Amino acid sequence: MPSGRTRVRRLPELAVYERDAIYAILDEALVCHLGFVDEGRPYVIPTLHARVGDELLIHGSAAGRAMRVLGSGAPVCVTVTLLDGVVLARSVYESGVNYRSVVVLGNARAIEEPAEKLRALEAFTEGIIPGHWVLARKPNEQEVKATVVLAIPLEECSAKVSEGPPDDSDGPDADLPIWAGAIPLEMVARDPVPDPALKHDLSPPLYATGYRRSHRRA
Amino acid sequence: MPSGRTRVRRLPELAVYERDAIYAILDEALVCHLGFVDEGRPYVIPTLHARVGDELLIHGSAAGRAMRVLGSGAPVCVTVTLLDGVVLARSVYESGVNYRSVVVLGNARAIEEPAEKLRALEAFTEGIIPGHWVLARKPNEQEVKATVVLAIPLEECSAKVSEGPPDDSDGPDADLPIWAGAIPLEMVARDPVPDPALKHDLSPPLYATGYRRSHRRA
Numbered sequence: 001m002p003s004g005r006t007r008v009r010r011l012p013e014l015a016v017y018e019r020d021a022i023y024a025i026l027d028e029a030l031v032c033h034l035g036f037v038d039e040g041r042p043y044v045i046p047t048l049h050a051r052v053g054d055e056l057l058i059h060g061s062a063a064g065r066a067m068r069v070l071g072s073g074a075p076v077c078v079t080v081t082l083l084d085g086v087v088l089a090r091s092v093y094e095s096g097v098n099y100r101s102v103v104v105l106g107n108a109r110a111i112e113e114p115a116e117k118l119r120a121l122e123a124f125t126e127g128i129i130p131g132h133w134v135l136a137r138k139p140n141e142q143e144v145k146a147t148v149v150l151a152i153p154l155e156e157c158s159a160k161v162s163e164g165p166p167d168d169s170d171g172p173d174a175d176l177p178i179w180a181g182a183i184p185l186e187m188v189a190r191d192p193v194p195d196p197a198l199k200h201d202l203s204p205p206l207y208a209t210g211y212r213r214s215h216r217r218a
Numbered sequence: 219m220p221s222g223r224t225r226v227r228r229l230p231e232l233a234v235y236e237r238d239a240i241y242a243i244l245d246e247a248l249v250c251h252l253g254f255v256d257e258g259r260p261y262v263i264p265t266l267h268a269r270v271g272d273e274l275l276i277h278g279s280a281a282g283r284a285m286r287v288l289g290s291g292a293p294v295c296v297t298v299t300l301l302d303g304v305v306l307a308r309s310v311y312e313s314g315v316n317y318r319s320v321v322v323l324g325n326a327r328a329i330e331e332p333a334e335k336l337r338a339l340e341a342f343t344e345g346i347i348p349g350h351w352v353l354a355r356k357p358n359e360q361e362v363k364a365t366v367v368l369a370i371p372l373e374e375c376s377a378k379v380s381e382g383p384p385d386d387s388d389g390p391d392a393d394l395p396i397w398a399g400a401i402p403l404e405m406v407a408r409d410p411v412p413d414p415a416l417k418h419d420l421s422p423p424l425y426a427t428g429y430r431r432s433h434r435r436a
Contacts, residue, residue, distance in 0.1 A: 030315065042261075044251050045321070121310070188405075204397050
């Protein structure tokens with residue numbers, strides 16, 4: 001799966017190329033960062049993504065720059081990062097963060113056939129808010145038209161995983177009387193907050209009260 | 219502050235151009251996504267950042283591609299995203315996420331003068347783990363040499379903020395008997411975990427037990 005372009009060159013000991021591990025990171029993350037080139041300059045925008053099989057789906061407005069550039073097949077880089085902790089090493093140099101990240105390189109394919117597009121939007125919604133597609137009002141024809149759905153093949157991709165305590169416990173700094181360890185960081189979901197404009201006496205659905213990302217791994 | 223390139227074109231009602239609001243987002247976020255172009259293709263890598271005055275500092279290995287490309291003054295896009303919640307609208311189309319994001323465009327300047335570089339590394343460390351610079355072993359000459367420190371001027375930048383309940387409470391969907399609201403998401407820090415290899419009986423410092431990002435706003 002790693003190409004010459006996705007093979008991890010910096011800190012190769014952190015590299016992960018197993019498909020299951022890469023997919024688990026993509027599935028846990030809600031937001032990705034989409035990189036593209038327009039008139040020779042780089043742009044990075046945050047957007048939602050969902051993995052469906054061996055493709056990554058993203059969507060956006062047909063009126064936006066990203067979808068215009070990428071819908072035409074321009075090269076794309078999608079990067080997903082889960083922040084797992086702050087690492088306090090004995091030295092400043094070895095301090096940093098624990099994280100899991102994935103970089104996907106490729107070219108997007110616009111999904112244009114209406115039935116396929118609607119299925120992609122359903123799969124996308126299931127990836128973001130599992131359960132919501134069934135309950136919510138489905139997109140109408142106009143909404144489907146206004147949305148560009150892109151599929152990026154998960155061919156050229158790699159992950160980097162940094163975890164655990166700092167790396168300076170067996171070097172010359174090991175004896176320093178400086179506390180070292182990690183501060184775990186976790187993204188948690190709080191209780192759902194109803195829209196104050198709700199006109200019906202409804203309880204939040206189970207997929208809202210039980211919403212979580214961290215154990216979603218397929 | 220917004221240029222033709224950073225003026226928010228999609229969903230302009232979410233745009234924020236006030237410097238204080240933009241800086242608060244940059245300061246709360248620990249990780250940014252760095253976009254650059256190499257041989258005509260886009261690359262996006264996650265990295266730590268710290269704002270110091272009207273500049274954004276990033277650092278990396280002198281041996282890495284990103285620092286090589288950006289240290290030479292190539293155009294850069296730095297994007298920071300804080301995920302605040304999942305929005306469940308009555309319709310799939312209006313559902314999505316609440317977030318605060320900043321996009322910075324510009325060209326980086328490599329900080330090369332050793333004393334300025336050391337001051338930049340101190341400010342950088344203060345931004346990531348306030349308090350750690352004083353306690354930890356400071357970078358030695360070799361470590362300073364192996365690190366590229368880049369400063370990106372915060373001139374061309376803009377923010378986008380999406381918050382609160384979904385937007386479909388005054389449209390044709392308002393009467394639908396579908397629960398709508400938001401699920402707040404929050405990044406929380408857990409209790410520090412000591413390195414099992416610690417050779418001294420030390421308690422974690424206060425800046426570790428009290429670590430938090432969300433109220434760091436300057």
